[in-house]
Amino acid sequence: MSMIMKDIQTSDPKEHTQNIKSGLEEIRDHIRKDIERVEEPHAQALFETSAEVIDGLVKAYSHFEKKNESAWR
Numbered sequence: 001m002s003m004i005m006k007d008i009q010t011s012d013p014k015e016h017t018q019n020i021k022s023g024l025e026e027i028r029d030h031i032r033k034d035i036e037r038v039e040e041p042h043a044q045a046l047f048e049t050s051a052e053v054i055d056g057l058v059k060a061y062s063h064f065e066k067k068n069e070s071a072w073r
Contacts, residue, residue: 014065021061028054 005023008015031051035044063069 017061017065021058021065024054024058024061028058 006019008019010016028051031047031054035047035051038044038047
């Protein structure tokens with residue numbers, strides 16, 4: 001896992017949201033791989049829950065970028 005997020009100096013929120021969303025997607029994908037690597041059911045459940053929560057954050061960042069939710073208009 002590289003987890004490289006840029007240190008963005010701009011004040012453009014879209015640049016920052018894309019950067020954060022990319023990092024969250026990388027973490028989510030890594031967690032999902034770990035679900036297959038561990039055999040302990042409680043750990044698998046924790047990892048799946050974590051991936052789902054992060055997926056919700058990724059969707060929120062996408063909605064913000066697209067301004068397709070009333071809260072972001």
